[in-house]
Amino acid sequence: MNIVNPATEEIITTVKEDDSKSLSHKRNLLKMGQKNWAAKTLQERRAVIAKFYELLGVEREQLAAVLTSEVGKPLQQSRNEINGARNRISWMLDHVEQYLSDEQVTDADGLKEQVSYEPLGVICNISAWNYPYLVGVNVFIPALLAGNAVMYKPSEYATLTGQEIDRLLKQAGLPEDVFKMAIGGKETGEHLLDMNFDGYFFTGSYKTGKHIYERVAPKMVPCQLELGGKDPLYVADDVKDINAVAAATADGAFYNNGQSCCAVERIYVHEKVYDDYIAAFVNEVKSWKMGPPTQDGVYIGALTRKEQLDVLERQVKEAQENGAVLLAGGKRIAGQGYYFEPTVLTQVTNHMKLMQEESFGPIIGIMKVNDDAEATYLMQDTAYGLTASVYSASMERAKQILKQIDSGTGYWNCCDRVSAGLPWSGRRHSGIGSTLSHQGLRAFTKTKAWHLKS
Numbered sequence: 001m002n003i004v005n006p007a008t009e010e011i012i013t014t015v016k017e018d019d020s021k022s023l024s025h026k027r028n029l030l031k032m033g034q035k036n037w038a039a040k041t042l043q044e045r046r047a048v049i050a051k052f053y054e055l056l057g058v059e060r061e062q063l064a065a066v067l068t069s070e071v072g073k074p075l076q077q078s079r080n081e082i083n084g085a086r087n088r089i090s091w092m093l094d095h096v097e098q099y100l101s102d103e104q105v106t107d108a109d110g111l112k113e114q115v116s117y118e119p120l121g122v123i124c125n126i127s128a129w130n131y132p133y134l135v136g137v138n139v140f141i142p143a144l145l146a147g148n149a150v151m152y153k154p155s156e157y158a159t160l161t162g163q164e165i166d167r168l169l170k171q172a173g174l175p176e177d178v179f180k181m182a183i184g185g186k187e188t189g190e191h192l193l194d195m196n197f198d199g200y201f202f203t204g205s206y207k208t209g210k211h212i213y214e215r216v217a218p219k220m221v222p223c224q225l226e227l228g229g230k231d232p233l234y235v236a237d238d239v240k241d242i243n244a245v246a247a248a249t250a251d252g253a254f255y256n257n258g259q260s261c262c263a264v265e266r267i268y269v270h271e272k273v274y275d276d277y278i279a280a281f282v283n284e285v286k287s288w289k290m291g292p293p294t295q296d297g298v299y300i301g302a303l304t305r306k307e308q309l310d311v312l313e314r315q316v317k318e319a320q321e322n323g324a325v326l327l328a329g330g331k332r333i334a335g336q337g338y339y340f341e342p343t344v345l346t347q348v349t350n351h352m353k354l355m356q357e358e359s360f361g362p363i364i365g366i367m368k369v370n371d372d373a374e375a376t377y378l379m380q381d382t383a384y385g386l387t388a389s390v391y392s393a394s395m396e397r398a399k400q401i402l403k404q405i406d407s408g409t410g411y412w413n414c415c416d417r418v419s420a421g422l423p424w425s426g427r428r429h430s431g432i433g434s435t436l437s438h439q440g441l442r443a444f445t446k447t448k449a450w451h452l453k454s
Helices: 022-038 044-056 060-071 075-099 132-137 140-145 156-169 186-194 206-219 240-259 274-286 307-321 372-379 395-400 438-440
Strands: 002-004 011-015 103-106 112-120 122-127 149-153 179-181 200-203 223-226 231-235 262-272 324-328 343-346 362-367 385-393 409-412 446-453
Touching: 022 122, 022 132, 022 149, 022 179, 022 186, 022 200, 044 075, 044 140, 060 075, 060 132, 075 132, 103 274, 103 446, 122 132, 122 140, 122 156, 122 186, 132 140, 132 156, 132 372, 140 149, 140 438, 149 186, 149 307, 186 206, 200 274, 200 343, 200 438, 206 223, 223 372, 231 240, 240 274, 240 362, 240 385, 262 274, 262 372, 274 324, 274 343, 274 362, 307 324, 307 343, 307 362, 362 372, 372 395
Parallel strands: 122 149, 122 200, 149 179, 200 223, 231 262, 231 385, 262 362, 343 362, 385 409
Antiparallel strands: 002 011, 103 112, 112 446, 324 343
């Protein structure tokens, strides 16, 4: 399998893909290694992960360079991702004992009732390419802390980063047979679905997640899916600083080239502030530097996947054919690399593909609305349910709108952010289950109830 630099289209290296035989061998090793890992104390497992946390900081520059080379994001954004992953790990290290230790429920009249949290066993983590460190640590870190062994399949577009993660975990002291990589693309993933694991944890698209869910269902094991979104944002008429709001929301739409499940994908703006907002938003977008992701100051680098260029072009074309107005961008950049101009379209309608299908690229549709009721109605018009945002001077006004939106996360005066202490969950086509928070730590365990009578 060739590993290609999306910014130059050059082959970085070639790696050998796993087949069913090599994966079965790794699965058997994990099954044996898990028992010894689970037998260690929580404090011993925690110490290994703490060392991994330290190594991510020590080797950040090298890790960021590798990440940028295979996914195309600007180097500073790669550094930011590694820093963010370390912040999440830090929270887990600080709270793992609180949430995974045995719980005392009752102790009276000679009867003790307790709850213990046992590891699932050997879990399969099929991960994503857009934020391989962030979405990775959401799964394999709490899984390892809980005493599980992990078969980790990084996306084929983030294989080298997966190898760096594997190397640093082993360098931190993780036993060899507790974490194994599955290298390859779709075929490798299908082999994993054919095998027996004690849980499946996937991050990626709705289409692939649905396929995995259907394949795994007969196994009767946990299957958690962190999928995409068509995340809406509403700018109310009482915002105080329209320029600041435009800059913040533009960043929420275009950071990491818009390749984020929680990136802002639809914007609705109250008619009273619409013109000022559009002017400020377009001005912000046009101020960004686009170019090679290793160049200082670049905000828009290369897209990771060449195929996405076609998706974006089709969305722009279909929108314009139906009356949308192009204010910025709109096309791929000629030459080497997978570059697409940051694109802003107005006079859009909710039936356009741009406003219904996940874009996963540097493109946004902005629509004028009459009032909160219209904004709320349009925000709900989606099959997804990951995040929703409202910018307003009033928290109560924002919460009243967000309570009506069937999404896992609601933002007031912010967007496109994740907190380790809060559950990260989607609804409907955006997924099943939660990572992060106490729910994310316990997602990799099975509970046992104890009735102890003296």
